[in-house]
Amino acid sequence: MKQFKPQPGFTVLAHKLALDPNATANRHLHSHGGAARAAYNWAVAYITAVWWQRKAEQSYGIAEDQLTEWRSWSLPSLRKASNEDKRTNPRFADWWGENSKEAYNTGLAGAAAFDNYAKAKSGRRKGRAMGIPRFKSKRKAHPTCRFTTGTIRIEPDGRHVTLPRIGRVRLHEDASRLRALLDAGHMRILSATARLDRGRWFVSFQVEEKHQLVKVARPDTAVGIDLGIKTLAVLADSDGVLGEEPNPRHLERAQKQLRRAGRVVSRRQGPDRRTGQQASKRWEKASRARNKIHHRVANLREDTLHKMTTRLAREYGTIVVEDLNVAGMGRNRRLSRRVADAAFGEIRRQLTYKTRRRGTRLVVADRWCPSSKTCSRCGVVKAKLPLGMRVFVCENCGLVIDRDANAGHNLAALAARTTGTGVAGDLDPAKAKSKPRGADRKTRSTRPRREAGTGRAGGTIPGPRARAETGDRQQDTGAQLVLQ
Structure with a gap:
């Protein structure tokens, strides 16, 4: 993803606003989110195919210098490869042009996870160990799309936003304050990210805003x-x-409702990836009711x-x-x-x-x-x-x-x-x-300690x-x- 450097006196901030899309806008948002997920899954398959090919060649005793070359996961190389593949791949030929190019760019940019995995394996990345990037499930993934070019603006009425290829979408809240900053030249929109989170669509504007310090009390x-x-x-x-x-303990207060909702879900026919069983309509309805409590x-x-x-x-x-x-x-x-x-x-x-x-x-x-x-x-x-x-x-x-x-x-x-x-x-x-x-x-704690070297991080636990x-x-x- 492109990193923006703010001008002197400005700082990069984000403003997250809730959306109230109509049926047409909701369909376009879901389409762009699905396109980003499909592009990401294509990138994962495109890169990991060489991994398995090299592993198979090594099992046949082929020399290291004669193995299939690695495929680059940089964004420019993935863009070039995807543009060549979309013309011949029947999966993309029918619907590729229905969405903005930013949707596919969002999915391809997510392949930076391979870079995080490689740095974690070599010890150049701090934090917990990273696993190999996996495919995103249509049922579990959060639809999201990031726009950096095209028409991105907050309408003068402060109650609508305009996104590329999606058009005019109504806001759930009033954004007149942000529109006033735009009119005064104190803020500039850099990008917009639409995301379905907790059952509602949100748009996050990455902006360059004039820095104004307010004295604390x-x-x-x-x-x-x-x-x-x-x-x-x-x-x-x-x-x-x-x-x-x-401590309000919101989760603890909702445990009674969650247990009741969980029992209802367990009695329905849910999905099973091992057998290919699809979830029933009653299971999906009960699952939405349970998720609503979590949200x-x-x-x-x-x-x-x-x-x-x-x-x-x-x-x-x-x-x-x-x-x-x-x-x-x-x-x-x-x-x-x-x-x-x-x-x-x-x-x-x-x-x-x-x-x-x-x-x-x-x-x-x-x-x-x-x-x-x-x-x-x-x-x-x-x-x-x-x-x-x-x-x-x-x-x-x-x-x-x-x-x-x-x-x-x-x-x-x-x-x-x-x-x-x-x-x-x-x-x-x-x-x-x-x-x-x-x-x-x-x-x-008084609980017995594990032996040295058995930690999850793979390091040696120091002594007292x-x-x-x-x-x-x-x-x-x-x-x-x-x-x-």
Whole structure:
């Protein structure tokens, strides 16, 4: 995909708007989404055909230099090959011209997944291991199409958009504010992406918008956010004010409806890929009813998180959060559903771009920073603090405080030591007592550990001494500042 570089004084943003297409527009949108999926599947078959051919040739003992040459998965080469194939392939000859060229370009650009797979295999790509790209199913894939050329605009009435080959589509919400920015020359549309998500069509405009900083309410105040399951977020700022964000637990509240809907789906004749059995109409109807519940839960969660993160980004000049191992927490079979419902990773992602947009700071505390074990009054660090102990009691100064509130105060004080802003609540390192063994590490689970080298990532799990040395080095830094 093409990356746009904004002009000086401008920044690249995205605005996501819901659509209310009529029957004709809905058919065109589905057609473009299906064309993009067909182009992607063609690219996967075109590239992997050589892989299997080389594997078969190697089984016959053919020399390496005599094997079939690899096919390039760069976008220009795939475009050239697809243009040659569409004239002779009977699958594409009948309907290829019904859609915009951007639909097929969207599918071919998705073949960049092969580049991610190759870099992951060679160790040049960070993150989890990538598998070989697979075909997209018509039943499971989300129809999507990205437009970069042609007529892309928001109509003057602010209630319609125009997309290439699709035409005029009504918006579900009023976009007069965006239209005013376009008329004033403060915004320019770069691309538009139509996508069917949660049963509704959306259009996302990638725009180049004039950057306007808005002063936050308390620019000299830092707030520490301790995320949890019982309480979604415990807030403690450098002035000592404490607040809580309750965990609405949208998924847990909908479990009764989901169980009932799941039983209805299980009693219907569903699809079976092994036997080729098609889903019945009653199964599809029951599946849509169940998906509607999931969509409502996702919408409620998204609304809750956006309201909380926007309020924090508008009020505080410095926000401190923990670097949680959300993937590891999700592997706990007792807490995985509640961790997924709380969406800790989404909270940090939203705070990252919202603080960058407002010119404020986001400080990420080190993963092994003992925020819960450290006394927020005297600085003494406990050796162990089990997760079941919800009240922090300091044996040195006698402080009795909620565990999460204590962590929030420590995170707020961490901002002063890390950024040098001079905000209140700084802890004097000279007052901190010597740390007992294990104080610089999170409390480990009592479950038996796996043997070294058996991790999913294929690496060797370090021993306790190696982790302790790593924790001591990380304790010196305390936190890492996200570059704005």
